[in-house]
Structures are given as C-alpha cells and as structure tokens.
Amino acid sequence: MRQNQRPLLRSLFSGLLALGLPLGGALVLASVPGGVARAGDLKVRLAGIDALRPSALASATAADKHLYTLRELDPLVPQKYTTIAAKADKDVTVAIYGAGDPSLAFKFGATIRLAGGRAVPATVVVPPGTPVFFRNDDPFTHHIVGKGLERDLKPGESHKLVPEGKGVTIYGDTLIPSVKAWIAVDDGVIANVWPQPDGSLKVPDMAAAEFTIKAWFEGNAKASTSFKVPATGSVEIKDPLAVGPVPPSSSSSAK
Amino acid sequence: MILSRFWYAILAVLCVASTSLVFVAIHEHNRLRESDTRLIIDHDRDIVDWFLRIDARKRLDALAIASGDDQLRNGRLKANGPDKVGADVRDPVKKRLGELATKIGQLIKDEGKGTSPIALFAVDARGRVVAHVNYDRAAMVKDEYFEMGGFPVVADALHGWLRDDTWVFDRDAIYRVVARPVVSAEGSPPSGAVVAVRRVDDGYAKMISERTESPVVFYVAAPDGDGVRIAARAVPDKSDVNFEGLSLDAKKLAADKAYVEQGASALTQHGPMTMAFARIVGMGWDMGAGYAVARKVAVIDGPGSLLNNADESDKKAVPVPVVAGVGVAALLLGLLFTFLEHSRPLSRLAGEAKKFAKGEQDAIPLPKLGGQTRKIGQDVNDGVERVIAKGGGASRKAADLEQILGPVPAAPQMSAFSFNFDGGAPPAAPASSPAAAPAAAAKPPAGIDDMFANLPPAGAAVAPSGRPTPPAAAPAAPAVTPKAPAAAPPPPKVEEEDDATLVARIPDELMNASKTGEQQQIDDAEEMLHWKQTFDDFVALRGKCGEATAGLSFDKFQLQLRKNKEQLVKQYGCKRVKFTVYEKDGKAALKATPIKD
Numbered sequence: 001m002r003q004n005q006r007p008l009l010r011s012l013f014s015g016l017l018a019l020g021l022p023l024g025g026a027l028v029l030a031s032v033p034g035g036v037a038r039a040g041d042l043k044v045r046l047a048g049i050d051a052l053r054p055s056a057l058a059s060a061t062a063a064d065k066h067l068y069t070l071r072e073l074d075p076l077v078p079q080k081y082t083t084i085a086a087k088a089d090k091d092v093t094v095a096i097y098g099a100g101d102p103s104l105a106f107k108f109g110a111t112i113r114l115a116g117g118r119a120v121p122a123t124v125v126v127p128p129g130t131p132v133f134f135r136n137d138d139p140f141t142h143h144i145v146g147k148g149l150e151r152d153l154k155p156g157e158s159h160k161l162v163p164e165g166k167g168v169t170i171y172g173d174t175l176i177p178s179v180k181a182w183i184a185v186d187d188g189v190i191a192n193v194w195p196q197p198d199g200s201l202k203v204p205d206m207a208a209a210e211f212t213i214k215a216w217f218e219g220n221a222k223a224s225t226s227f228k229v230p231a232t233g234s235v236e237i238k239d240p241l242a243v244g245p246v247p248p249s250s251s252s253s254a255k
Numbered sequence: 256m257i258l259s260r261f262w263y264a265i266l267a268v269l270c271v272a273s274t275s276l277v278f279v280a281i282h283e284h285n286r287l288r289e290s291d292t293r294l295i296i297d298h299d300r301d302i303v304d305w306f307l308r309i310d311a312r313k314r315l316d317a318l319a320i321a322s323g324d325d326q327l328r329n330g331r332l333k334a335n336g337p338d339k340v341g342a343d344v345r346d347p348v349k350k351r352l353g354e355l356a357t358k359i360g361q362l363i364k365d366e367g368k369g370t371s372p373i374a375l376f377a378v379d380a381r382g383r384v385v386a387h388v389n390y391d392r393a394a395m396v397k398d399e400y401f402e403m404g405g406f407p408v409v410a411d412a413l414h415g416w417l418r419d420d421t422w423v424f425d426r427d428a429i430y431r432v433v434a435r436p437v438v439s440a441e442g443s444p445p446s447g448a449v450v451a452v453r454r455v456d457d458g459y460a461k462m463i464s465e466r467t468e469s470p471v472v473f474y475v476a477a478p479d480g481d482g483v484r485i486a487a488r489a490v491p492d493k494s495d496v497n498f499e500g501l502s503l504d505a506k507k508l509a510a511d512k513a514y515v516e517q518g519a520s521a522l523t524q525h526g527p528m529t530m531a532f533a534r535i536v537g538m539g540w541d542m543g544a545g546y547a548v549a550r551k552v553a554v555i556d557g558p559g560s561l562l563n564n565a566d567e568s569d570k571k572a573v574p575v576p577v578v579a580g581v582g583v584a585a586l587l588l589g590l591l592f593t594f595l596e597h598s599r600p601l602s603r604l605a606g607e608a609k610k611f612a613k614g615e616q617d618a619i620p621l622p623k624l625g626g627q628t629r630k631i632g633q634d635v636n637d638g639v640e641r642v643i644a645k646g647g648g649a650s651r652k653a654a655d656l657e658q659i660l661g662p663v664p665a666a667p668q669m670s671a672f673s674f675n676f677d678g679g680a681p682p683a684a685p686a687s688s689p690a691a692a693p694a695a696a697a698k699p700p701a702g703i704d705d706m707f708a709n710l711p712p713a714g715a716a717v718a719p720s721g722r723p724t725p726p727a728a729a730p731a732a733p734a735v736t737p738k739a740p741a742a743a744p745p746p747p748k749v750e751e752e753d754d755a756t757l758v759a760r761i762p763d764e765l766m767n768a769s770k771t772g773e774q775q776q777i778d779d780a781e782e783m784l785h786w787k788q789t790f791d792d793f794v795a796l797r798g799k800c801g802e803a804t805a806g807l808s809f810d811k812f813q814l815q816l817r818k819n820k821e822q823l824v825k826q827y828g829c830k831r832v833k834f835t836v837y838e839k840d841g842k843a844a845l846k847a848t849p850i851k852d
Contacts, residue, residue: 057410066518066540067407068418069308070315074436074445077415081444084414087404089381116382118405137402139395140424143479155395174479175426177541178405197381 041234042203042227044213046094046195048244052086052217056118056178088195090118091217092243095125096203097188098211105191106130109160112181114142114153114173119181123216127189128166134159134181142179146171168219182219188212199240206235215243258592266585281555292529292552293522299469299548300519300531306467307431307535310363311419314373314451315433317362321449322435326351327377328446330386335379335446345398348377349386356388359451365462371454378403379447380413391454392424403450407538408434412448421537422452423544426477427484429455429535460489469548470496473535476505476543483508486544496528496549508532508545527551596626604628608635617827617849782831786813789845792836796843823849 061071061084073082086092109131110124115138124132136142136153143152147169149161163169166185173179195201208231214224222243227235240246321327330348352375360366360373374389382404387393403409408420412434422430431453436445453459455473464471470490476483483503490496507523511532514520518540520532528549535544555561562569607619618639619632790812797804820832829849837844 056405057407061407061411066534066536067538068420069311069536071411071416071418074415074417074438076438076441077436077445078442082415084410087382090404113400115400116384116402116405116409118402120402120405137396137400139390139392139401140428141426155392175423175477175542177538178407 040206040208040229040232042201042206042211042213042229043234043236044094044201044225045237045240046088046092046199046201046215046223046243047240047246048222048242049088049092049195049199050083050085051244051246052091052222053084054086054091054122054180055218056180057084086217087197088199089197090120090194091122092195092222093121093123093125093216094193094195094201094241095184095186095189095214095216095221096191096193096211097186097214098190099209100190100207102127102130102190109133110183110192111135112171112183113137114144114176114179117176117178119171119179121192121194122180123182123184123219125184125186125189125192125214125216126163127187128185129162130185131160131162132183134161134171138176140176142176143174144171144179144181145174146181170219180218182216184216184219184221213241215241217243257596259589259596262589262592266589277558277561281558281561285552285554288554289552292550296522296529296531296548296550299467299471299550300533302467303463303469303471303546303548304533306463311431311433313363314359314431314453315417315419315435317359318433318435318449318451320358320362321352321355321375321377321451322437324351324355327355327449328437328439330377335381339399340379340383340385345386349388352377352386352388356451365453365459371456371458374452374454376403376450376452377447378409378413378450380445382409382413385447390452406432408432409448409450412436412450413445415445419537421535421539421544423475423477423539423542426480426543427475427486429473429475429486429539429544431455431459432537455487457487457489460487462489464489464491464494470494470498470550471546471548472498472501473544473546474503475539476503476508476545478541478543480505480543483543495551495553498549501525503547505543525549600624600626600628604631607632611635783813786816786834789816789834789836793843793845796836796838800838800841800843802843819847823847827851 061067063071073079106126110126111133112124112135113120114134114136117138126132134142134144134149134153135158136155139155141152141154144150144159148164149159149171151159153159161183163183163185166187168182168184171181171183193201193203206229208229210226210228212224212226214221216222223241225237225239225241227237229235327348330344330351333344356373356375357366359375366372371391372389374387374391376387376390377385379385382402384398384401384403387401404413406420406422408418411418413436415436415438417435418433420432420434422432424430432450434448434450437447437449439446460471460473463469468491472488473486474483475486483505485498485501485503488498488501490498503525508514508520511520514532514534518534518536522529522531524530528551530547530549532545532547534540535546537544539545553564555563604619604624607616607623610616611619618636621629621632621636624632787809790807790809793812794804794807797807816834819834823829823832827849829851831850833848833850835846835848837846
C-alpha cells in the first residue's frame with residue numbers, strides 16, 4: 001500500500017514544482033477507495049481558450065476608460081495574436097471529481113498567489129471546508145476584498161480563508177484592479193490541475209477509477225467530461241475539452 | 256492770478272486724477288491678473304497633460320532599442336522553454352538591460368540623476384520577469400516568483416501592442432509605464448516584452464516643471480485611502496508657488512463632478528494658490544492618481560506695494576525723456592504763470608511806487624496796474640488822499656455821490672428817461688427840483704425823451720470862453736430854444752430796454768463842431784459825451800448795486816462834474832479831468848483823475 005502511494009506523492013511534488021505552487025493543493029491525487037491505486041496517465045487537450053476573455057484585462061483595454069494615452073499595434077505581430085485571451089496555465093482550472101481523498105491534494109489547502117498584477121490561478125475549486133490562502137508575491141501591497149475578507153496584504157504576506165458554504169465567491173483588489181480571483185466550493189472535488197500554456201494537460205499516475213473533469217474559467221465550469229481510468233494503461237481524451245468556441249474539425253473519442 | 260490759480264487747479268486735478276488712476280490701475284491689474292492666471296492655470300494643466308502624453312511616446316519609442324536587441328531576444332527565447340528560468344539566462348539579460356537603461360535615459364534626457372532612473376524589465380511570453388534593473392522595489396520580490404503578465408500594459412505587449420500605463424502602488428507611489436512586444440521571428444507571436452518604468456518622484460516632477468514652467472504636484476487619493484498623499488512635487492526656479500505643507504482634501508475632489516467624470520477639476524483656491532487638478536490616465540485613473548498645477552495671483556495690495564515687484568527692466572521701461580520733459584514743462588508753466596501774475600505785477604507796482612516816492616508822479620497810476628496790485632495802488636492812493644485831506648489840501652479822492660448829486664430823494668422826482676406817448680407835455684417837475692424844471696420845459700412837447708435829450712444844445716452849452724457854462728448858468732438853459740420837434744432828429748430806435756445794448760448817437764453839438772472845425776467845441780462836446788457816458792455808467796452801476804436810480808438827472812450830474820473839474824484844474828493845473836465810475840463798498844462811486852496832456 002505504501003509503495004502504491006509513492007507514485008501519487010511523487011506526482012504531487014513534481015506537480016507542485018512544475019506549477020510553482022509551494023503550498024500544494026493543485027495536483028491530481030486520486031486514490032482508489034480501499035487503498036488500491038495504480039499509475040495511469042490522463043491526457044486531454046483544452047480547446048477554445050483563445051476565445052476566453054479575462055474580464056480584468058478585457059476591461060483594461062477599453063478605449064473609453066482613460067486607461068492609456070496610446071495603444072498601438074506592433075506591425076511585426078500578426079493580427080491573429082493580438083487578441084487578449086485567457087492564459088491556459090493561469091486562467092483555466094481543471095477540477096477533478098471522483099472517488100479519492102481530497103485531503104491529499106488539499107493537504108495544505110489551496111493557494112492563490114498574487115503575482116504580476118493578477119491572481120494565479122484565477123480560479124480554485126475546492127471541497128467544502130478547504131482553506132484557501134492568498135499570498136502576495138508582488139513587491140507592493142494588495143488590498144483583497146470579498147466575502148469574509150478585506151485586508152491589506154503586504155509583500156510576502158499570506159491570508160488564510162475558509163470559504164463558508166458552497167458556491168462561487170469573487171475576490172478583488174482595490175489597489176490593483178487587474179487582480180480578480182474566484183473561489184468555487186463544490187462537492188466531490190479531489191484535486192485541481194492546470195494545463196500547459198498550449199492547452200495540453202497531462203495528469204500522471206491516476207488511480208483506476210471513474211472520474212469527471214471540469215474546466216473552470218472565472219468561477220464558471222465551462223466544460224466537463226467523464227472518463228474511466230482502466231486498470232492498465234492510460235487515458236487520452238481525443239476530443240478537446242472545449243471551454244470556448246472551437247473550430248468544427250474537432251472529433252471526440254475516449255480510449 | 257487767474258493763470259496761476261488755474262494752474263494750481265490743473266495740478267490738483269492732475270493729482271486727484273493720478274491718485275484715482277493708480278487705484279483704478281491696481282484694481283484693473285489685479286482683476287486682469289486673476290483672470291489671466293486662471294487661464295494660465297488651465298493651460299498649465301493641459302500642458303502637463305500633453306507633456307505626459309508626449310513623454311509616454313518618447314519612452315515607448317526609445318524602448319524600441321531594447322525590444323529589438325538581439326541579446327535580450329535570445330535570452331527571452333531561452334527563458335520561454337523551461338519552467339524555471341536559471342541564472343545562466345537571467346544574468347546576461349540583466350547586464351544587457353543595465354546598458355540599455357542607461358542608453359534610453361540618455362535618449363530621452365531622463366537619466367534620473369539623484370532620483371529614480373528608468374527601470375527596465377525583460378518579460379517572457381508567460382509574463383515572468385526574466386531580468387530587471389533599477390527597480391526600486393526589487394528587494395521585495397524573489398526572482399523566481401516575479402511576474403508582470405497580469406498588468407494590462409504587459410499583457411497587451413505580450414499580444415503585440417505598444418502601450419503606456421500608470422501604476423499606483425501602496426497608495427502613494429506612482430509609476431509611468433511603457434511596454435513593447437519583442438518579436439523573435441516574422442509571423443510568430445511575441446516572445447516576450449520589454450517594460451520601462453519610471454517612478455514619479457520629485458526628480459520626475461522637477462523635469463516636468465522645468466520643461467513646462469509649471470509648478471506641479473502629483474498625488475494619490477486612493478479610493479480606500481485615508482486621504483490624499485503627495486507623491487512628488489516641484490516648482491520652477493522663479494515661481495512663487497510653494498507646495499510645502501500642502502494638504503489636499505479627497506472629499507472635495509470626489510465631490511467635483513467634472514473631476515470625477517472628465518478628469519479635470521474646476522479651479523480651486525488653496526490658500527494663496529489657485530489650483531487645477533487632473534486625473535492621470537492609466538490604471539492610476541481609478542486608483543486616485545492625479546496631478547495638480549498651481550499659480551499664485553500676483554496681486555498688488557495697494558499703491559505702497561506698487562513697485563515691490565519692479566525689477567531693472569521695469570525701471571528701464573520708463574521713458575525718462577518724456578517724463579522729464581513733462582515735468583520740466585509743468586515747472587516752466589508754473590514759473591511762467593507766477594511771473595506773469597505775481598512777479599511782474601509786483602515789479603510794476605514797485606516801479607510805480609518808486610516813481611511815486613521820487614515825486615515823478617502824484618499818484619500811483621492805476622491803469623498801469625492790474626489785479627491785486629491795482630487794489631494795492633488804489634489803497635495807497637486813497638491813503639495819500641486821506642493824508643492830503645487831513646493836511647488841508649485838495650482831495651483827489653473819488654467824488655462823493657451826495658456831493659455830486661445832492662441828497663438823493665427816496666422817491667423819483669423826475670425821470671430822465673421818461674416817455675411821453677400821448678403827445679402832451681411831460682409831467683411837471685416838482686417844485687423842489689428847480690434844476691429839473693427848465694430841463695423839463697426844454698423838452699419837446701411830443702416824442703421820446705431819451706437820454707440824449709438832456710444834453711444841452713450845441714450852442715447853448717458852450718460858454719464864450721469856449722468852456723461849458725458853469726453850473727450857476729445852468730438855469731439859463733431854458734432860454735435856449737429847443738429844437739422844434741419836426742427839426743429834431745429822430746430819436747434812436749430802442750428795441751430793447753437793455754442798457755448794455757444802447758448805442759449812443761453822436762451828439763448834435765459834436766456833429767456841428769465837426770462841421771465848423773471848432774476844436775474847442777469838439778473838445779467840449781467830447782467831454783460832454785464822456786460825462787454822459789459816465790452818467791449812464793453811474794446809473795447802471797447804481798442799479799446793479801441795488802441803489803435807487805430814480806430822480807437822477809444828467810443836468811445835476813454834469814453840473815457837479817463841471818464843478819469838480821474846475822476845482823481840480825485849478826488845483827493841479829491839468830487840462831482835463833477824467834471821471835470814472837467804480838464800485839466801492841457795494842455802492843457806486845465816482846473818482847476824478849487829473850490829466851495833464
């Protein structure tokens with residue numbers, strides 16, 4: 001049993017390193033009821049992320065809000081890259097639902113970093129009672145306001161928040177308007193994972209069981225799919241998980 | 256002294272006008288200065304706004320040398336790969352950033368001497384800061400956590416946009432930010448961005464105030480703050496504005512609708528300063544960042560402080576020749592008037608008095624004098640007369656009215672100017688006026704009895720000696736037959752009963768004398784004419800002085816004049832005596848002047 005759990009722990013810490021989230025709470029930690037677990041990977045691709053418009057940035061580009069004196073397109077950059085879209089690794093959160101122990105993934109709670117003038121990740125989805133930490137990684141003060149929270153966070157400071165009840169709560173920053181964070185409290189969540197910047201997602205060492213994944217953007221579940229991890233082998237969901245409008249050429253199949 | 260007094264009046268009026276002018280000019284100056292200052296403040300605000308816009312453009316353009324730098328581009332490409340950026344990537348980029356920051360500062364003439372220099376950031380495509388230099392908050396952030404991709408200006412740059420922004424940190428620090436994308440290959444998305452940040456500190460404010468000549472203060476009125484905090488301030492060298500101890504009220508700013516909606520406040524007074532506030536475009540707009548420009552209205556408190564602010568150039572602007580010319584002209588005019596009306600009459604009086612003292616003349620000749628000196632001469636002459644009279648000598652003073660005319664009746668006894676329209680005889684003279692009776696009898700039975708009717712006929716009025724008949728012979732006048740009414744010349748037509756407009760007709764005796772060429776007759780006639788004129792003047796002056804004129808007759812008048820003349824001729828050996836009517840103590844009086852020629 002202990003040996004069986006090693007892959008999960010490895011997966012946890014490698015995931016933490018990969019995402020730069022020292023407090024964890026952001027990686028798949030699926031465990032089979034009864035303690036039986038095996039290593040199986042999930043591969044899925046999220047599509048339509050380019051169509052998502054982060055509200056903080058979208059409003060910051062509005063021409064009528066006195067937000068800049070000049071804003072010009074660099075002629076060297078093709079038009080198709082000039083639209084402000086969501087960052088897959090920061091704005092979209094994939095929550096995994098299924099049998100498993102959420103306390104493993106959320107052992108240290110969930111963490112929202114305040115870094116670079118934004119919340120990273122923008123959305124966390126946690127089971128009830130899970131603490132969420134706001135941590136200021138910026139070299140200036142944030143003032144976070146939202147349900148059950150209103151305080152200054154100086155550089156390096158953290159604040160622990162335990163959301164009450166279920167549902168989605170939005171948190172903002174009165175000093176840095178581009179900071180917006182959503183905390184979704186939902187039953188059955190056992191872990192949060194984040195795709196790579198290109199939208200690909202790989203969750204290693206999953207237990208053999210049935211799972212559901214939901215892609216969240218700004219407090220809303222934009223897409224979901226269910227799959228079963230077999231006793232042997234990995235799962236690759238062929239159809240992209242569309243969180244926004246995608247080209248019609250996509251097809252879906254599960255293996 | 257009319258000219259002198261007139262000159263004094265002119266000077267007084269000029270003095271009053273000048274004083275009034277000073278006050279009016281001061282008020283006008285203050286009023287215009289205030290309105291101009293308000294206009295200037297409005298312009299100052301616009302100028303600073305344009306400066307900030309142009310400054311953003313210049314910084315963005317200068318940043319092109321960083322976005323196009325190969326070394327930075329390669330470093331960013333290396334950073335985009337791994338999840339963690341190593342020192343092997345960071346260090347070369349950091350070194351290059353330092354060089355470029357210096358170069359950019361030189362390009363835009365903002366080297367941040369003594370203040371915050373330009374901070375440069377190299378950001379990879381994921382928004383992570385690969386390297387940075389000159390960032391005043393660098394000590395508060397760890398490199399591995401340092402990101403900037405969430406700021407709209409950086410996010411825009413990572414999507415191919417050139418843009419500026421204003422950041423506000425910690426409710427009191429303002430940063431001007433520009434960012435450019437870094438393109439590694441044609442047709443590919445940006446591989447990162449370069450960001451230039453300049454803190455708005457006193458050095459930055461000084462740069463603005465020096466280039467715009469505007470006192471400027473930057474502030475942050477954070478929406479959740481506890482007031483307005485001053486971020487930076489500066490005033491031009493010669494400005495009288497002082498921001499020390501400046502306290503701004505966030506509530507007043509929030510209550511200004513134009514400020515909240517349009518970003519430009521109405522002008523407000525802060526102590527002696529008039530200020531205009533403006534919100535800064537960018538993220539700072541909603542974070543309460545703004546700037547204010549201020550001016551002090553240079554008010555002149557009063558005439559005493561009129562020249563307080565005058566400098567050498569002001570003094571040189573005075574047209575000295577013109578001012579000196581006006582002054583000299585005024586002085587000369589004053590001297591001239593004083594000479595004409597004071598020195599010269601006094602000198603003349605002194606000269607005549609000297610002649611009088613030497614015995615070259617018996618009295619001070621009044622006709623040669625004028626104004627006050629004539630009065631003085633008159634008084635001297637009167638005094639001399641009085642002394643002579645006391646010594647028993649013949650008085651030369653003006654004839655007394657009673658002496659000339661005898662007791663003047665309260666009621667008119669006879670009018671020398673009465674009219675007889677019914678053609679009958681004129682009313683009989685009272686018995687108490689024997690002299691009037693012959694005159695009355697001599698009048699024609701019909702026609703107008705005008706003033707000339709009282710003149711004696713040419714032949715009868717002349718004595719055998721060629722002199723007029725003495726007064727004692729006057730009663731014989733009735734023996735002279737008056738001219739028949741038909742032969743009498745028509746009386747002058749008097750249209751108005753206005754003494755001032757009467758025109759004396761040439762007396763018959765003068766006309767006759769001129770025909771015969773008898774000089775004596777002419778002289779007598781001229782004298783009679785003079786006496787008649789004197790009589791008329793005397794009657795007119797009495798009337799003007801409010802004295803009774805009824806009962807005065809030329810006959811009695813001329814008899815007395817003749818008597819006085821003879822006395823004076825005998826006393827002084829003069830040929831003629833000139834009688835003059837004048838006013839003395841509110842009464843008409845006569846004076847006689849012996850004439851030797």
